[in-house]
Amino acid sequence: MTQVATTAGSPQTCWTETAACIVAAGILFPEGASSSRRCPVALHREFPHLPWVAPTTPGHDSIVVEESSWRDPSIDLYHWDATILAIRARRGWVLVRSEGAAESAVEALLQVLTRYQRLAPRTNAFSRDESFLCALSLHRSLHDLHKPLVRADYEHTLDVWQWVLRLAPDASLAMQLAALFHDIERLSSEPDERVEQYALDYQAFKDAHARVGARLAAATARAAGVAAQDCLRMGELIRDHEHGADQATSKEAEVLADADALSFFSLNSRGFLDYYGPQHTRTKVNYSLRRMSARALGYLGRMKLSPDIQEYVQEAGISSLRATRTQVVR
Secondary structure (H helix, E strand, O other): OOOOOOOOOOHHHHHHHOOOOEEEEEEEOOOOOOOOOHHHHHHHHHOOOOOEEOOOOOOOOOEEEEHHHHHOOOOOHHHHHHHHHHHHHOOEEEEEEOOOOHHHHHHHHHHHHHHOHHHOOOOOOHHHOHHHHHHHHHHHHHOOOOOHHHHHHHHHHHHHHHHHHHHOOOOOHHHHHHHHHOOOOHHHHOOOOOOHHHOOOHHHHHHHHHHHHHHHHHHHHHHOOOOHHHHHHHHHHHHHOOOOHHHOOOHHHHHHHHHHHHHHHHHHHHHHHHHHOHHHHHHHHHHHHHHOOHHHHHHHHHOOOOHHHHHHHHHOOHHHHHHHHHHHHO
């Protein structure tokens, strides 16, 4: 049986690891230009916990993203990852330097914040509870961040957690735990090399991954002191998370599947393509799109995707997928 060592750490230590590094966001407008009142409204709608700032000049602790550079199709996302993730060493603002139009700058800022939302984590009453903080600490201790694939999984699970809270601000303790631990099986099966591309039946491979992960996650959460009923519900959600909106057994299951797929597109898709190549990435894109609800599909047009991933999304027939999902919702 696959096993993962479980040693709970200090909740305070873990909270420091995931504390807000981005403490405010805003736009630098050209001299003489006036900011639109819609700017803070748009930010508050998607990131209600993040303060809006409108400085005339960037502070020394600010990271400034040039809108023109961010919008460049040839942009090196790895460059921006290194630049913006450096904010982890301090707390500061993320600002977009506008080219002039407020709406365009807001769109760019929201794309930036979406990619790096794990640096400005939102929480609710459940995620401020000691049992969740203990689980968060244990989650961090399980990941050897010196291993690139393990680090990618770690960043992904934090991002899925944030997508869950973005889609369902009142998400339960079990939902948030499921977001954190949904890929725990990979810590023992694929920490150094991925094998999913060799699966003869991709859905069967993913279902097995989810079943084993559900058992491991339940045992891990119990070690962190999570109540039995929450461990049980978390396990159910993880077991079913590789199925999409049309097969979801509950609204919670749909939200977790959406959050997982959205994180693939907003955070992992470029790295996935670089690791696996076009053929398997097309498989993954199609698989992820089929899992997503109409609401989740709507986010795709509001996130930064590399040109190749955009091409694969269009190849998959995103318009017809949206129409089909809308009919299901109705």
